[in-house]
Amino acid sequence: MIIVNFKTYLEATGQKAVELAKKIERVSLETKVMIGVAPQFTDIIAITKAVSIPVFAQHIDPIQHGSHTGQVLAEAIKETGATGTLINHSERQLRISDIDATIKIASEKDLVSIVCANNSDISVATATLKPDIIAIEPPELIGTGIPVSKAKPEVIINTIKLVRKINKNVIILCGAGITRGEDVSAALRIGAQGVLVASGIVKAKDQNMVIREFAEATKAGRVSFES
Amino acid sequence: MIIVNFKTYLEATGQKAVELAKKIERVSLETKVMIGVAPQFTDIIAITKAVSIPVFAQHIDPIQHGSHTGQVLAEAIKETGATGTLINHSERQLRISDIDATIKIASEKDLVSIVCANNSDISVATATLKPDIIAIEPPELIGTGIPVSKAKPEVIINTIKLVRKINKNVIILCGAGITRGEDVSAALRIGAQGVLVASGIVKAKDQNMVIREFAEATKAGRVSFES
Amino acid sequence: MIIVNFKTYLEATGQKAVELAKKIERVSLETKVMIGVAPQFTDIIAITKAVSIPVFAQHIDPIQHGSHTGQVLAEAIKETGATGTLINHSERQLRISDIDATIKIASEKDLVSIVCANNSDISVATATLKPDIIAIEPPELIGTGIPVSKAKPEVIINTIKLVRKINKNVIILCGAGITRGEDVSAALRIGAQGVLVASGIVKAKDQNMVIREFAEATKAGRVSFES
Amino acid sequence: MIIVNFKTYLEATGQKAVELAKKIERVSLETKVMIGVAPQFTDIIAITKAVSIPVFAQHIDPIQHGSHTGQVLAEAIKETGATGTLINHSERQLRISDIDATIKIASEKDLVSIVCANNSDISVATATLKPDIIAIEPPELIGTGIPVSKAKPEVIINTIKLVRKINKNVIILCGAGITRGEDVSAALRIGAQGVLVASGIVKAKDQNMVIREFAEATKAGRVSFES
Numbered sequence: 001m002i003i004v005n006f007k008t009y010l011e012a013t014g015q016k017a018v019e020l021a022k023k024i025e026r027v028s029l030e031t032k033v034m035i036g037v038a039p040q041f042t043d044i045i046a047i048t049k050a051v052s053i054p055v056f057a058q059h060i061d062p063i064q065h066g067s068h069t070g071q072v073l074a075e076a077i078k079e080t081g082a083t084g085t086l087i088n089h090s091e092r093q094l095r096i097s098d099i100d101a102t103i104k105i106a107s108e109k110d111l112v113s114i115v116c117a118n119n120s121d122i123s124v125a126t127a128t129l130k131p132d133i134i135a136i137e138p139p140e141l142i143g144t145g146i147p148v149s150k151a152k153p154e155v156i157i158n159t160i161k162l163v164r165k166i167n168k169n170v171i172i173l174c175g176a177g178i179t180r181g182e183d184v185s186a187a188l189r190i191g192a193q194g195v196l197v198a199s200g201i202v203k204a205k206d207q208n209m210v211i212r213e214f215a216e217a218t219k220a221g222r223v224s225f226e227s
Numbered sequence: 228m229i230i231v232n233f234k235t236y237l238e239a240t241g242q243k244a245v246e247l248a249k250k251i252e253r254v255s256l257e258t259k260v261m262i263g264v265a266p267q268f269t270d271i272i273a274i275t276k277a278v279s280i281p282v283f284a285q286h287i288d289p290i291q292h293g294s295h296t297g298q299v300l301a302e303a304i305k306e307t308g309a310t311g312t313l314i315n316h317s318e319r320q321l322r323i324s325d326i327d328a329t330i331k332i333a334s335e336k337d338l339v340s341i342v343c344a345n346n347s348d349i350s351v352a353t354a355t356l357k358p359d360i361i362a363i364e365p366p367e368l369i370g371t372g373i374p375v376s377k378a379k380p381e382v383i384i385n386t387i388k389l390v391r392k393i394n395k396n397v398i399i400l401c402g403a404g405i406t407r408g409e410d411v412s413a414a415l416r417i418g419a420q421g422v423l424v425a426s427g428i429v430k431a432k433d434q435n436m437v438i439r440e441f442a443e444a445t446k447a448g449r450v451s452f453e454s
Numbered sequence: 455m456i457i458v459n460f461k462t463y464l465e466a467t468g469q470k471a472v473e474l475a476k477k478i479e480r481v482s483l484e485t486k487v488m489i490g491v492a493p494q495f496t497d498i499i500a501i502t503k504a505v506s507i508p509v510f511a512q513h514i515d516p517i518q519h520g521s522h523t524g525q526v527l528a529e530a531i532k533e534t535g536a537t538g539t540l541i542n543h544s545e546r547q548l549r550i551s552d553i554d555a556t557i558k559i560a561s562e563k564d565l566v567s568i569v570c571a572n573n574s575d576i577s578v579a580t581a582t583l584k585p586d587i588i589a590i591e592p593p594e595l596i597g598t599g600i601p602v603s604k605a606k607p608e609v610i611i612n613t614i615k616l617v618r619k620i621n622k623n624v625i626i627l628c629g630a631g632i633t634r635g636e637d638v639s640a641a642l643r644i645g646a647q648g649v650l651v652a653s654g655i656v657k658a659k660d661q662n663m664v665i666r667e668f669a670e671a672t673k674a675g676r677v678s679f680e681s
Numbered sequence: 682m683i684i685v686n687f688k689t690y691l692e693a694t695g696q697k698a699v700e701l702a703k704k705i706e707r708v709s710l711e712t713k714v715m716i717g718v719a720p721q722f723t724d725i726i727a728i729t730k731a732v733s734i735p736v737f738a739q740h741i742d743p744i745q746h747g748s749h750t751g752q753v754l755a756e757a758i759k760e761t762g763a764t765g766t767l768i769n770h771s772e773r774q775l776r777i778s779d780i781d782a783t784i785k786i787a788s789e790k791d792l793v794s795i796v797c798a799n800n801s802d803i804s805v806a807t808a809t810l811k812p813d814i815i816a817i818e819p820p821e822l823i824g825t826g827i828p829v830s831k832a833k834p835e836v837i838i839n840t841i842k843l844v845r846k847i848n849k850n851v852i853i854l855c856g857a858g859i860t861r862g863e864d865v866s867a868a869l870r871i872g873a874q875g876v877l878v879a880s881g882i883v884k885a886k887d888q889n890m891v892i893r894e895f896a897e898a899t900k901a902g903r904v905s906f907e908s
Contacts, residue, residue, distance in 0.1 A: 008295040014306035038296075041268035042303045059297030067425070068235040069265075070286030070319030076269045079241035088550065092297030096542065096550040096579060097572050118551050125550060125579040128620070166582070166620075198294070315777065323769065323777040323806060324799050345778050352777060352806040355847070393809070393847075462749040468760035492750075495722035496757045513751030521879070522689040523719075524740030524773030530723045533695035546751030652748070 001194030002184075002214055003056065003114065003135070003173065004201050005086070006039040012202045017043040018050050023208055024201075025051040031215040033222075034194075038086055041072060048081035056114065057085040059092050062101035074109040084112025087131065090139040096125075103131050114173070116196075120159040127167040134163065134170050135196040141176035145200075147183035148176045153190050160191040179204075181213035188221030228421030229411070229441055230283065230341065230362070230400065231428050232313070233266040239429045244270040245277050250435055251428075252278040258442040260449075261421075265313055268299060275308035283341065284312040286319050289328035301336040311339025314358065317366040323352075330358050341400070343423075347386040354394040361390065361397050362423040368403035372427075374410035375403045380417050387418040406431075408440035415448030455648030456638075456668055457510065457568065457589070457627065458655050459540070460493040466656045471497040472504050477662055478655075479505040485669040487676075488648075492540055495526060502535035510568065511539040513546050516555035528563040538566025541585065544593040550579075557585050568627070570650075574613040581621040588617065588624050589650040595630035599654075601637035602630045607644050614645040633658075635667035642675030682875030683865075683895055684737065684795065684816070684854065685882050686767070687720040693883045698724040699731050704889055705882075706732040712896040714903075715875075719767055722753060729762035737795065738766040740773050743782035755790040765793025768812065771820040777806075784812050795854070797877075801840040808848040815844065815851050816877040822857035826881075828864035829857045834871050841872040860885075862894035869902035 004024060006012035012020050017039045028035040036054035039047050048055050061071040077085060087102050088094045094102065099115060106113040115131040117123040123136050136159055141148050148156060156174055163172060174187045175196035187195050197214070204210040231251060233239035239247050244266045255262040263281035266274050275282050288298040304312060314329050315321045321329065326342060333340040342358040344350040350363050363386055368375050375383060383401055390399060401414045402423035414422050424441070431437040458478060460466035466474050471493045482489040490508035493501050502509050515525040531539060541556050542548045548556065553569060560567040569585040571577040577590050590613055595602050602610060610628055617626060628641045629650035641649050651668070658664040685705060687693035693701050698720045709716040717735035720728050729736050742752040758766060768783050769775045775783065780796060787794040796812040798804040804817050817840055822829050829837060837855055844853060855868045856877035868876050878895070885891040 005296060008290065008292050008298055008300040008303065010292040010302060013292070013300065013303045040300060040303050042271055042299075042307050044269055045273055063235065065235050065237040065240070068318055069232060069313065069316040069425075071235055072269075073235040073240065073267060075237060076235065076240045076267050080269050086296065089296040090551075091295055093549040093551055095547045096553060096576055097544075097547055099550060100573070100575050100579070119554070121554050121583055122550055125554070125582045128579045128582060129575055198296075317778075320776045320778055322774045323780060323803055324771075324774055326777060327800070327802050327806070346781070348781050348810055349777055352781070352809045355806045355809060356802055459750060462744065462746050462752055462754040462757065464746040464756060467746065467754065467757045494754060494757050496725055496753075496761050498723055499727055517689065519689050519691040519694065522772055523686060523767065523770040523879075525689055526723075527689040527694065527721060529691060530689065530694045530721050534723050540750065543750040545749055652750075 001171070001173070002033065002035045002218060003194070003196045004035065004037045005058065005196060005198040006037060006043070006202060007091070007198050008040060009199070009202045013040060014043060018046050020202065020207060021047045021051045021053070024211055025053045027208070027211045027215050028053050031212070031219055033215040033218045035211070035215065036083065044077070044082055045080045054083035055081070056112070057082055058089065059087070060085045060102060060106065062098045062105060074105045074111060078109045078111060082111070084114060084132070087113055087115045088126070089116045090118055090137060099126065100129050103129050120155060120162065123159050124162045124166055127163045127170055130167065131170060133173060135173040135175050137175040137196065139176070144177050145179050146177045147179070147186065148174050149178070149183055149186035149190055149192070151177065153186070156192065157190050181217035184214050184217035185221055188218065194218070228398070228400065229260065229262045229445060230421070230423045231262065231264045232285065232423060232425040233264060233270070233429060234318075234425050235267060236426070236429045240267060241270060245273050247429065247434060248274045248278045248280070251438055252280045254435070254438045254442050255280050258439070258446055260442040260445045262438070262442065263310065271304070271309055272307045281310035282308070283339070284309055285316065286314070287312045287329060287333065289325045289332060301332045301338060305336045305338060309338070311341060311359070314340055314342045315353070316343045317345055317364060326353065327356050330356050347382060347389065350386050351389045351393055354390045354397055357394065358397060360400060362400040362402050364402040364423065366403070371404050372406050373404040374406070374413065375401050376405070376410055376413035376417055376419070378404065380413070383419065384417050408444035411441050411444035412448055415445065421445070455625070455627065456487065456489045456672060457648070457650045458489065458491045459512065459650060459652040460491060460497070460656060461545075461652050462494060463653070463656045467494060468497060472500050474656065474661065475501045475505045475507070478665055479507045481662070481665045481669050482507050485666070485673055487669040487672045489665070489669065490537065498531070498536055499534045508537035509535070510566070511536055512543065513541070514539045514556060514560065516552045516559060528559045528565060532563045532565060536565070538568060538586070541567055541569045542580070543570045544572055544591060553580065554583050557583050574609060574616065577613050578616045578620055581617045581624055584621065585624060587627060589627040589629050591629040591650065593630070598631050599633050600631040601633070601640065602628050603632070603637055603640035603644055603646070605631065607640070610646065611644050635671035638668050638671035639675055642672065648672070682852070682854070683714065683716045683899060684875070684877045685716065685718045686739065686877060686879040687718060687724070687883060688772075688879050689721060690880070690883045694721060695724060699727050701883065701888060702728045702732045702734070705892055706734045708889070708892045708896050709734050712893070712900055714896040714899045716892070716896065717764065725758070725763055726761045735764035736762070737793070738763055739770065740768070741766045741783060741787065743779045743786060755786045755792060759790045759792055763792070765795060765813070768794055768796045769807070770797045771799055771818060780807065781810050784810050801836060801843065804840050805843045805847055808844045808851055811848065812851060814854060816854040816856050818856040818877065820857070825858050826860050827858045828860070828867065829855050830859070830864055830867035830871055830873070832858065834867070837873065838871050862898035865895050865898035866902055869899065875899070
């Protein structure tokens with residue numbers, strides 16, 4: 001499983017966001033690897049109409065419908081046809097009570113919750129809140145090209161062990177610094193079930209090639225687990 | 228000029244947002260009164276495709292494109308075909324340096340800036356930052372059905388006078404508590420150039436009727452000024 | 455164990471804060487029940503000089519010394535002679551990464567950390583972050599006079615069970631709505647090791663009487679446990 | 682007029698904060714130049730007891746007394762004997778409605794308000810809110826050792842002109858990057874009535890020497906104006 005965070009990159013805004021989603025869908029269909037995208041709010045609906053891969057919001061607010069000008073309502077995300085939402089990305093961090101409330105709102109509206117966590121302790125703490133997916137992303141590696149799976153493999157291995165003691169079912173992704181297929185392989189080898197990537201794909205010179213490399217690495221990882 | 232803030236009301240989310248925008252467009256075309264809408268981020272693009280009236284975001288973040296997961300980029304709003312954005316609504320208040328930065332970003336991207344202000348002093352302060360439009364909305368009246376133009380006419384009259392001393396060109400709207408045509412008339416009579424409304428239209432039993440009432444009151448106000 | 459949160463009540467500001475701390479110390483010495491106080495930042499040093507009971511800050515910021523105008527530095531709290539700090543009170547909530555960082559900073563500076571949690575799930579999540587003390591305070595009961603130990607005894611009983619599975623050592627307080635000795639007894643009976651109180655003592659007509667009532671209830675609870 | 686911001690520097694925390702305030706008082710008495718200090722909240726009361734120079738809080742919250750755990754109450758600052766407070770420092774920025782509310786609360790409690798502003802536009806905007814003092818501090822120069830009075834003299838000259846058109850009475854300080862007496866002279870020459878400094882004094886190897894240099898430059902500036 002690969003999730004591509006479009007952030008607010010110009011290369012993944014508006015019409016370019018739709019085109020990138022289509023490239024990703026093509027590779028996903030050909031390789032049969034699940035790849036989701038997390039575009040900006042304004043681009044979600046055009047993407048859910050254009051492709052059939054999972055689409056995630058980058059954030060929702062812990063609110064009910066009503067007087068909340070400028071905030072992001074779970075129902076509005078759901079109605080676009082999106083599959084779920086990122087929560088507590090290191091660029092959009094939340095109070096713990098808001099993470100808890102947002103996971104519950106997402107669950108009520110049948111949206112998949114992906115909570116981002118900066119370190120081992122926060123991964124364990126958020127795992128107790130029962131999100132569907134956790135993405136472990138040390139912020140000091142984001143955008144560096146140094147993959148978490150290489151820089152700190154033992155940290156991820158240990159975090160996964162601790163998270164599993166608390167929560168048997170949560171899917172665990174790892175992120176930050178992933179730019180090559182071998183980074184994806186390394187992440188899978190140490191126990192992650194997928195990756196959360198952004199600039200590695202969005203800012204790649206040849207997006208198609210990198211998407212395919214990531215998908216092939218994911219497929220190979222899966223095969224090696226099964227054998 | 229009338230701006231309808233859709234907030235995060237369910238009556239103005241998703242398909243219902245598009246339908247409401249169409250109702251508003253019809254009245255706008257028939258009465259030749261300018262009426263804009265401010266829907267949720269996710270609904271903007273469907274609305275700019277469906278109607279030709281001005282569409283505003285409810286908020287943008289004071290960021291440049293890049294690593295800003297979960298935030299709202301001016302370029303993304305511009306690319307939807309939107310006309311502008313609300314800034315500093317009382318339900319999404321900003322630091323003064325962010326209001327300043329957001330007005331400048333909106334101007335650079337050719338988006339009309341509508342800054343909301345809670346009281347007379349803040350109206351004057353924000354007027355010095357040269358937004359295109361100021362909307363004066365005492366938060367204690369929002370959603371009450373008590374129109375600012377009636378509850379505190381002398382406050383608005385005085386505020387408009389002070390704002391004009393500082394900034395000759397800014398368009399001044401008033402908001403909060405406006406539910407009937409006569410509230411719109413009262414607002415125009417005391418010197419506002421238009422109104423910012425939300426529940427008064429969105430939550431009306433007969434939306435069509437109220438929109439028309441507001442438009443007719445605006446038209447009558449305009450005629451009386453010209454004569 | 456009883457912790458009295460002085461909040462920003464005028465009855466517990468400045469000279470009155472010192473006097474209240476002295477009343478509390480007198481009862482603590484007489485009853486041999488540990489009672490701590492959490493005054494405003496500005497009053498801490500006068501209180502640590504006047505009394506020998508434990509004194510807690512109401513908040514510290516997750517910062518290191520340096521350029522952080524207007525923030526609260528752990529070293530500064532430590533140098534006043536304070537014992538520890540509240541963290542994430544429902545009136546001063548923090549992002550999860552800041553709770554994690556603040557607990558670690560408190561620990562480094564040898565300050566006791568008391569993390570407040572609003573509900574069962576957040577109590578469990580914060581327990582994994584290894585604070586010294588957790589205070590469970592449903593915000594909907596704060597200031598109501600309805601004690602959590604009566605309104606939702608089964609919630610507290612269940613929360614304590616879940617927290618204990620995760621963290622054997624953390625001390626568990628409960629708070630919100632505690633105004634009488636019997637509320638303290640009820641809290642201890644269902645498994646809390648103490649209470650966090652505020653208006654129940656600070657705003658009492660006869661502060662001395664209420665402090666004594668709370669201390670006696672705590673003592674009686676302790677005796678009944680031991681027998 | 683010189684204001685020394687102690688920030689959360691270890692060199693100006695606890696006992697060292699009191700000692701630094703005493704050094705500053707000695708120079709102030711000898712040179713008859715008004716020098717104020719802005720220590721951390723926890724150190725205010727020890728400093729107001731030890732010296733008779735003006736003492737400022739680094740921040741107050743826009744609250745009334747009551748249930749505001751972890752926040753800074755104007756009455757509490759007043760009761761320490763402090764003279765006033767910084768507001769909206771670039772390291773503790775506020776929403777515009779909170780700046781407005783805080784200036785009003787400070788005024789009600791007879792505390793001098795010093796609002797910090799990052800650029801020319803924000804200086805003018807905050808001047809309309811009628812604080813007692815404005816401190817213009819471009820954040821890109823803070824801590825650089827490049828004084829605003831040298832890096833951008835024309836910006837300050839122009840800002841002062843614009844602020845004066847709006848508000849005849851506000852005292853204007855400039856800050857950021859001031860490390861030597863000649864920087865103070867330059868600031869006064871271009872029209873500032875004083876300076877806001879931090880690391881230039883707090884982190885100086887010889888604090889006494891730098892304080893004296895700043896005070897002498899201020900005195901010389903004053904004399905040259907009068908002649």
